[in-house]
Amino acid sequence: MLSLPAKTSSKGQSRRKGAADKLSPQEAVRTLTGQSLFLVPAAFTFVFFLISFLPRVQSNDVIILSFWLATAVLALWLVVLFMRSKRAGAAKKFILAKPRPQHYLQAMVHLSVYTYWGWYWPPVQEHALLLIAQIFFAYAFDILLAWTRRENYLLGFGPFPIIFSTNLFMWFRDDWFYLQFLMIAVGFMGKEFVRWNRDGKSTHIFNPSAFTLGLFSLLLILTNSTDITWGPQIASTLSLAPGIYTYLFLAGLVVMYFFSITLVAASAATVLFGLSALYYSLTGVPYFLDSEIPTAVFLGLHLLVTDPSTSPRTPPGKLIFGILYGLGVFALYTILSSFGAPTFYDKLLCVPLLNLSVQWIDRAVQSLRDKPALERIGLGVVPSRRANLGHMAVWIVFFATMTLIGKTDGRHVGDSLPFWENACAEDRIHGCDRLLLLESTYCSDNSGWACNELGAHYAEGRIISADPDRASTYFARACELRIQAGCLNFLDPSTVSHTDPRTFDLRLLLRQGGKNLMDMPEDELYERACEHGWQFACRNTISAL
Amino acid sequence: MSYFSVIKISLKTLRVALVLASVNIACVIVLEVFTSSVLAQQADSTASISPRKSGGFLADNFYLPNDSMLGFVEVPAGTFQMGSNPLIDPMAFENERWSEARRQGAVDLPPFYISRYEVTVAQFSAFVEATGYRADPMSIQGAPDHPVSYVSWTEALAYARWLELQLKESAHTPTVIKELLQGGWRLTLPDEAQWEKAARGTDGRIYPWGNQPRKDRANYSGATTTAVGSFNCPECVYGLSDMSGNVWEWTRSPYQSLPFDPNDDRESLSEEALWVMRGGAFSDAESNARSAVRGAADPGARRPFIGFRLAISRL
Numbered sequence: 084m085l086s087l088p089a090k091t092s093s094k095g096q097s098r099r100k101g102a103a104d105k106l107s108p109q110e111a112v113r114t115l116t117g118q119s120l121f122l123v124p125a126a127f128t129f130v131f132f133l134i135s136f137l138p139r140v141q142s143n144d145v146i147i148l149s150f151w152l153a154t155a156v157l158a159l160w161l162v163v164l165f166m167r168s169k170r171a172g173a174a175k176k177f178i179l180a181k182p183r184p185q186h187y188l189q190a191m192v193h194l195s196v197y198t199y200w201g202w203y204w205p206p207v208q209e210h211a212l213l214l215i216a217q218i219f220f221a222y223a224f225d226i227l228l229a230w231t232r233r234e235n236y237l238l239g240f241g242p243f244p245i246i247f248s249t250n251l252f253m254w255f256r257d258d259w260f261y262l263q264f265l266m267i268a269v270g271f272m273g274k275e276f277v278r279w280n281r282d283g284k285s286t287h288i289f290n291p292s293a294f295t296l297g298l299f300s301l302l303l304i305l306t307n308s309t310d311i312t313w314g315p316q317i318a319s320t321l322s323l324a325p326g327i328y329t330y331l332f333l334a335g336l337v338v339m340y341f342f343s344i345t346l347v348a349a350s351a352a353t354v355l356f357g358l359s360a361l362y363y364s365l366t367g368v369p370y371f372l373d374s375e376i377p378t379a380v381f382l383g384l385h386l387l388v389t390d391p392s393t394s395p396r397t398p399p400g401k402l403i404f405g406i407l408y409g410l411g412v413f414a415l416y417t418i419l420s421s422f423g424a425p426t427f428y429d430k431l432l433c434v435p436l437l438n439l440s441v442q443w444i445d446r447a448v449q450s451l452r453d454k455p456a457l458e459r460i461g462l463g464v465v466p467s468r469r470a471n472l473g474h475m476a477v478w479i480v481f482f483a484t485m486t487l488i489g490k491t492d493g494r495h496v497g498d499s500l501p502f503w504e505n506a507c508a509e510d511r512i513h514g515c516d517r518l519l520l521l522e523s524t525y526c527s528d529n530s531g532w533a534c535n536e537l538g539a540h541y542a543e544g545r546i547i548s549a550d551p552d553r554a555s556t557y558f559a560r561a562c563e564l565r566i567q568a569g570c571l572n573f574l575d576p577s578t579v580s581h582t583d584p585r586t587f588d589l590r591l592l593l594r595q596g597g598k599n600l601m602d603m604p605e606d607e608l609y610e611r612a613c614e615h616g617w618q619f620a621c622r623n624t625i626s627a628l
Numbered sequence: 629m630s631y632f633s634v635i636k637i638s639l640k641t642l643r644v645a646l647v648l649a650s651v652n653i654a655c656v657i658v659l660e661v662f663t664s665s666v667l668a669q670q671a672d673s674t675a676s677i678s679p680r681k682s683g684g685f686l687a688d689n690f691y692l693p694n695d696s697m698l699g700f701v702e703v704p705a706g707t708f709q710m711g712s713n714p715l716i717d718p719m720a721f722e723n724e725r726w727s728e729a730r731r732q733g734a735v736d737l738p739p740f741y742i743s744r745y746e747v748t749v750a751q752f753s754a755f756v757e758a759t760g761y762r763a764d765p766m767s768i769q770g771a772p773d774h775p776v777s778y779v780s781w782t783e784a785l786a787y788a789r790w791l792e793l794q795l796k797e798s799a800h801t802p803t804v805i806k807e808l809l810q811g812g813w814r815l816t817l818p819d820e821a822q823w824e825k826a827a828r829g830t831d832g833r834i835y836p837w838g839n840q841p842r843k844d845r846a847n848y849s850g851a852t853t854t855a856v857g858s859f860n861c862p863e864c865v866y867g868l869s870d871m872s873g874n875v876w877e878w879t880r881s882p883y884q885s886l887p888f889d890p891n892d893d894r895e896s897l898s899e900e901a902l903w904v905m906r907g908g909a910f911s912d913a914e915s916n917a918r919s920a921v922r923g924a925a926d927p928g929a930r931r932p933f934i935g936f937r938l939a940i941s942r943l
Contacts, residue, residue, distance in 0.1 A: 559782035563928030567882065567901040570927050573782060574880060582897040 114235070115177040121165045123177070127223035128157040134216045139209065142257075149261035150216070157223050164230055176235040185391055186240035188341055192334050193247035193386065199330055203323040206313070210254060217246045217267055225271050232275065245270055248386055249292040252379065252431060253299070253314040262299075262311075270295035281442060282396075288441075290390040293434035300428040304419075315427045318379035323599075327378050328491035332482050335385035336475065343471040344389035346401035346462075347408070349478040351384040352376060354409025356485060366512045369497040371416065372426075372520070375490045380412055383430040393438045397464045398474075399448040399457065400441075407437055420516075494614075500525075500592055501616030507546055515546040525591055526557065531564025532588035538572060539579045551576065583619045584612075685773070689800045690791060691750040696802055698795075700741040700940055701866050703822070707736045708830040710821055711886055712920040717834045719915040723922050726886045732832075733887050735821045740941035741808070742818055742826045745856035745869050746775035746877065747787065747936055755787045758794075764930045773855040775875045775935040781903045781927035784878045784936040788816045791938070808940055818939035820881035820922070821888045823906045826939075827872075828919035829865030836871040837863040841914035848873035848917040850910040853932075872917040875935035876905040876925075883924035901927050909933035 134140060135150035168175055197214075201207030221242035229236040249270060255263045273294040274287040303309045321327055339345040355376045362370040371377050388394065388408050395404050411433030419426045451457055452464045461470025485491050496502055500521055506514030519540065525533035538557030541550045554576055561569025568580040584592055589612050590600040600608060612620030685691045686698075693699030711732040712720030726733035750772035756763050767778040779787075792815035795801045809815065818826065827836050837845045845861045847854045847870065857869040864871065881888075883902035902924040908916035911933055915921070925934060 555786075559786065562782050562901060563780055563926075565901045565926055565928065567899055568897045570781070570882065570901045570903065571897075573785065580897055585898070585900075 112181055113179050115179065116174045118165070118169060118174055120175050120177055121161065121168075124157070124161055124223045124226040127219045127226070128154060128161060131157070131216055131219040131223060134212065134219070137212060139212045140216070143260070145258045146213075146260045149264060152261060153220055153264045157220070157227065160227050160231075161223075164227060168230075173234060175230045177238045178235050180237055180239055182240055184341055186244055189338065189386070190240060190243035190247055192337055193244060193251060195334060196251065196331070196382070196386070197247070200321055200324050200327070203325075204320045206316070206320075210250070213254070213260070213263075214246065214250055217250070217263065218242060220264060221246050221267055221271065224268055228271055228275055242271075245274075245291045249296060251382065251386065252292075252296055252317065253312050254317070255312050259311040266295050266299050269298060273298075279442070286392060288393065289435050289438045290387070290393040293387055293390070293393075293431065293438065296387075296431045297433075297435040300431045304422075304424045304428060309425050309428075315425055318377065318427045321378040321382065322374075326492050328381060329486065331378070331381050331385055332491075336479075338385060338389060339471070339475050339478070342389065342391050343466060343468070344391065344394070344401065345471055345474040345478055346398055347389050347394055347405040348384045349474065349481065350402050350405030351388065351409040351412075352381065352478075353481065354406050355380065355384075355413060356490065358409070358413050360490075368506050368511050368514060368517070369495065370413070371497070372517060373497045374495050375485075377430075379427070380430045383412075383434075384408060387430070388434055388437065393441065395441050395444045395448070396466065397445060397448050398462045398466055398470060399451050399464065400444045402462060403444050403448070404437060404441070407440070408433065411437065499615040501618075505616075519547060525588075526560065528591050529564055530584070530588045530591040531561045531566035531569060532582065532584040533592070534558075534564060535561035535566050535569040535572065535582070538569065538576075539581060542572070542576050542579050584617070589617075589620070685748070685750065686800070689798070690754050690794060691748060691772070693744065696804075697741070698802060698805060699744045700805065700938075701744050701868060702739060702741050703737075703826050703866055705737065705739040706830060707734045708825045708828070709733070709832050710735045710824055710888055710920070712918075713832075716832070716839075717918065717920070719834075719918060720920065721915075721922070723885070724920045735825070735888055737821060737825055738942060740818070740822055740939055742822065742866070742868065742939045743937045744867060745937065746875060747784075747938060748772060748856055749774055749776045751791075752776040752779065752787055755790050759790060761786065761790075766932070767930070770853070771855065774853045775856055775870070777853065777875050777932050777935045778930040779878075779935060780930050781878050781925070783930075784817060785880075788938055791815055805940070812942060813940050814943050815938055815940050816943070817878055817880040817936060818941070819890060820879045820904045820906065821890065822939055822941065823877065823879050824919060826866060826868060827907065833865075834918050834920075836865065836868070836919055837861050841917065846870065846872035846874070846917055847910045848908055848912050848914060853910050871907055871919065873908050873912065874910055875907075875933055876909045876923055877907045878925075878934065878936040879904045879906055883922075903927050905934060 132150070132154040135147055135154070140146050140150055197207060197211075201211070225242055226236050226238075246267065249267065253266075255261075255266070270291040273289050274291040277288050277294070278285050279288050280286075300314075303312065309315070324330065335348055339348065359370045359375045369375075384405070388404075395401050412429045415429035415432055416426050419429055448464060451462075454463070457463050461467070461473050463470070482491070486493075497517075500518075503514060503518040503521060507518045508514075519537070522533045522537045522540075526537055534557045538554045538561060540547050541554035541557060543549070555573060558569050558573035558576065562573050566582065566585075568582040571580050572578075586605060586608065589608055590603065593608070593611050593615055594600055600611075603611075609620045609623045684694055686694045689698065709732045711726040712724035713731040714720045715731075725731055749768060749770040752763070753768040753772070755761060756768055761783075763783055764778040764780075767776055767783075770777065792809060795805060795815065796809050828834075833839055835841060835845070843849065844859070845864070846859055850873070853874055856874070859869065861867075861869065881904045883904050884896070905923045905925055906919075906921065908918075908921060908923075916923070925931070
């Protein structure tokens with residue numbers, strides 16, 4: 084039985100626990116009540132089930148089973164809940180609230196990033212259907228979870244930004260896709276169960292997507308199974324979209340304007356730019372491998388760490404929060420590297436810890452109340468829209484300056500493999516580690532030249548301990564990739580031969596994070612190689628003239 | 629020119645052609661008789677041994693043949709003519725020519741040992757099982773006594789290295805082989821010249837058994853592989869099996885123009901890698917079953933028609 088549209092009793096709603104507690108009387112526009120409301124999660128579940136018959140899902144048995152298993156869990160849960168509700172005679176409710184900008188605006192910004200990035204990286208397009216399926220799953224799961232705990236569910240756009248921001252950083256490979264549904268479920272459970280009182284209201288502690296991403300990242304690192312997700316590829320392929328920093332900066336301005344998160348994002352970015360520059364000036368090598376701030380971190384500081392519900396509310400609190408995020412990412416990059424873990428997780432692991440510190444930060448900045456000097460620069464404890472606009476103006480000038488000096492979308496010194504060869508030869512800090520890391524990445528990408536170089540390092544034992552078996556493996560791989568030097572080295576590792584990269588290798592070595600150079604004309608390719616410091620390519624370019 | 633002149637010239641040409649053809653046939657007959665008698669003598673000493681006749685393969689010795697030398701046959705030191713002479717072998721390909729000036733060249737080789745049979749699926753499977761080597765699953769799916777295929781050049785060498793280590797340490801290894809390996813000899817793939825000498829001997833024959841193609845001597849122009857040693861070949865030099873057909877066999881030589889150079893080809897490193905394979909396969913025509921045929925493949929190629937055999941030599 085559906086009752087439409089009954090005016091919500093604000094008193095009645097305000098006493099209930101959970102998500103509905105956050106609803107102000109102005110927001111709650113009407114409620115729907117009745118057993119027939121069970122048809123809504125049933126419909127979400129059914130559509131989710133139907134999606135499993137589309138070709139993208141049918142292409143992999145594990146994904147099919149993941150969908151069917153998730154459908155079975157949702158269906159069973161729905162039936163149990165329906166029976167229990169019927170027996171108790173207590174109808175469930177939907178509260179239809181005015182859509183919240185932090186949900187639909189964030190979701191639209193996320194969507195625009197997917198569109199722009201997906202235009203240049205096809206796996207995003209292939210993932211689109213699975214993304215839609217996750218939204219249906221999320222709605223069904225969230226409704227059932229809410230109804231299990233209470234009678235009402237606030238129906239809005241809430242699940243959209245959670246799904247979108249989770250997938251912007253990580254999704255599981257097809258053979259492990261059931262973990263994706265588990266990750267989403269954990270995010271919603273974290274939002275539902277891990278709560279505290281903040282300013283007299285019950286609210287979730289953790290940003291739901293950051294919570295589940297952080298938790299799963301930790302588990303993946305601890306179990307040494309980081310290769311079962313697309314995370315590292317996602318992080319490195321964002322830069323395939325031209326001018327991605329400028330694009331994220333512009334998208335970030337929308338979020339900054341509407342949700343006043345300028346201080347969080349800008350302070351985090353400034354700290355990272357500053358520390359990177361300091362590190363480079365001290366050591367002569369870049370801190371981050373191929374950028375001043377990795378694109379995925381830049382994305383994270385705009386769209387992951389800035390959830391208004393889980394970040395400080397006062398301007399000085401936001402400033403501290405952003406600075407701590409910047410420091411956290413910077414430190415985690417080294418910590419993860421030193422443990423041999425993929426550095427991609429740096430931007431994810433520190434967010435839950437920062438969420439936990441929010442109340443402490445808010446309390447700490449109360450001592451700054453009534454400081455006119457701070458209020459004059461918009462850092463007073465009381466937020467103001469005007470101050471936010473001022474901070475945005477400063478941020479725009481700062482970003483423009485960084486762009487003009489080539490610290491954002493320009494070519495980065497760490498992109499060049501010869502740079503790291505020199506850094507290693509000159510024994511600069513991390514020079515050899517980075518060289519090995521890059522060669523290992525390119526070898527995995529099927530550059531026979533890179534495999535031969537790696538093999539040579541392991542055979543010679545100069546920059547890494549000699550390991551004949553490993554050398555042999557790399558030489559064999561180089562050989563199978565038709566590098567003659569690799570074959571000869573495999574045949575007789577006592578005399579190591581080197582060679583210049585072939586045209587095909589250059590197409591891989593010069594990609595700068597994944598740009599497709601397969602169709603680039605050879606003269607342009609050699610010109611690019613020369614710019615990257617490959618001397619033999621400069622000679623080729625000159626002789627071609 | 630009158631019609632009579634044309635007819636006269638034509639008749640003269642025909643007569644010359646007939647004489648030449650007769651001489652050619654006579655030469656071929658003489659050569660065939662001569663090589664058959666020589667081969668018969670050689671065959672007596674080495675007698676073609678099928679795995680069954682020799683007691684099969686030893687499961688507890690890496691499925692190697694059950695004989696005193698684990699299936700390895702000695703090829704004595706000496707010179708042989710490498711490459712093809714199109715006057716004797718009209719099917720010769722251009723890449724079998726020794727040089728612009730010469731059709732064939734003499735190559736002097738020290739003694740070496742070569743395996744009588746191609747490496748089998750059972751032998752390669754033992755390696756995969758013992759080491760967990762990630763080989764192409766197709767390589768170990770064939771019948772155990774058939775030649776292994778779907779193996780790349782690097783996998784063939786990896787198998788050779790593993791087996792060398794096992795034979796050095798195994799208590800079942802015959803003393804002669806153990807002494808050879810401990811004395812610095814290596815178990816590896818034969819080089820191109822070793823392979824060719826082992827196939828055709830020193831008398832310049834076209835096929836391992838003589839100068840005429842014989843379907844009863846090797847598995848070529850067929851549909852699939854056969855068990856190693858299935859074809860009786862009493863005329864075959866050194867008593868080796870399947871040196872023609874069954875599967876192409878990887879060698880340790882990079883593909884380059886003849887003359888043969890035993891040294892590594894470290895001058896042309898910028899070239900894409902190609903490695904020589906020899907002997908033709910079950911699906912090839914008789915022209916590829918000749919001993920001098922030179923095939924080449926990408927070292928990463930894993931094909932149903934490429935396998936290998938091993939050699940023990942001093943490198």
